[in-house]
Amino acid sequence: SQQGEEDPQALSIQEGENATMNCSYKTSINNLQWYRQNSGRGLVHLILIRSNEREKHSGRLRVTLDTSKKSSSLLITASRAADTASYFCATEGGNTPLVFGKGTRLSVIA
Amino acid sequence: KAGVTQTPRYLIKTRGQQVTLSCSPISGHRSVSWYQQTPGQGLQFLFEYFSETQRNKGNFPGRFSGRQFSNSRSEMNVSTLELGDSALYLCASSFGWEETQYFGPGTRLLVL
Numbered sequence: 692s693q694q695g696e697e698d699p700q701a702l703s704i705q706e707g708e709n710a711t712m713n714c715s716y717k718t719s720i721n722n723l724q725w726y727r728q729n730s731g732r733g734l735v736h737l738i739l740i741r742s743n744e745r746e747k748h749s750g751r752l753r754v755t756l757d758t759s760k761k762s763s764s765l766l767i768t769a770s771r772a773a774d775t776a777s778y779f780c781a782t783e784g785g786n787t788p789l790v791f792g793k794g795t796r797l798s799v800i801a
Numbered sequence: 802k803a804g805v806t807q808t809p810r811y812l813i814k815t816r817g818q819q820v821t822l823s824c825s826p827i828s829g830h831r832s833v834s835w836y837q838q839t840p841g842q843g844l845q846f847l848f849e850y851f852s853e854t855q856r857n858k859g860n861f862p863g864r865f866s867g868r869q870f871s872n873s874r875s876e877m878n879v880s881t882l883e884l885g886d887s888a889l890y891l892c893a894s895s896f897g898w899e900e901t902q903y904f905g906p907g908t909r910l911l912v913l
Contacts, residue, residue, distance in 0.1 A: 721899050722899055724901070724902075726904075731889060731907075731909070732906055732907065733805075733891060733904040733905055733906040733907050734891065734893075734904040735904070736901050736902065736903060736904070739901050779844065781844075783899055786857075786898075787857070788834060788846045788849050788857045788859070789834070789846065789893075789902060790846065791836075791843060791844035791845075792843070793843045794843070
């Protein structure tokens with residue numbers, strides 16, 4: 692069963708705009724990870740944020756984690772057409788495997 | 802460093818047959834996990850191996866099995882295939898617990 696729930700399910704923006712995706716989860720976690728998947732191919736790891744961290748940056752990506760609200764957000768700044776993909780959050784607890792949400796489909800229109 | 806490789810990339814089988822999928826992790830990684838991805842159920846965890854031992858298993862029937870070899874390569878087997886087993890099967894490797902998992906390109910299985 693899914694632990695993470697991404698919101699929105701689909702997002703369409705213009706190139707250059709920022710894209711924000713949210714993830715909520717139900718149980719306590721040790722870390723939360725974001726992945727990108729292009730059209731039914733393998734997942735590409737974007738960023739891992741541990742439960743004692745509140746914010747992390749990687750290039751144009753910014754991830755926040757609020758463990759009190761059991762939620763995370765992924766911000767992609769200055770989006771490009773190449774950012775078009777599905778984005779998944781995945782949570783990892785103690786001695787449990789990664790549990791994925793159903794993803795957000797992002798379309799960036801040139 | 803070479804990434805995770807999976808073979809074959811595409812496979813077509815008929816109901817009742819069995820299939821074996823292979824995964825070679827990134828060099829030095831000892832943990833290998835398998836996931837099934839379908840449009841309806843999304844990404845679901847199958848099992849995880851670490852140093853040849855199954856450390857976790859998802860909620861799948863016994864027709865789904867796996868193993869890991871001493872060189873960390875892993876195989877998963879699905880016996881008595883059903884139409885619903887059609888999916889993208891993804892393998893991921895990592896150094897260990899709570900470390901970044903790196904995914905292979907997947908094996909797309911179609912059961913007719």
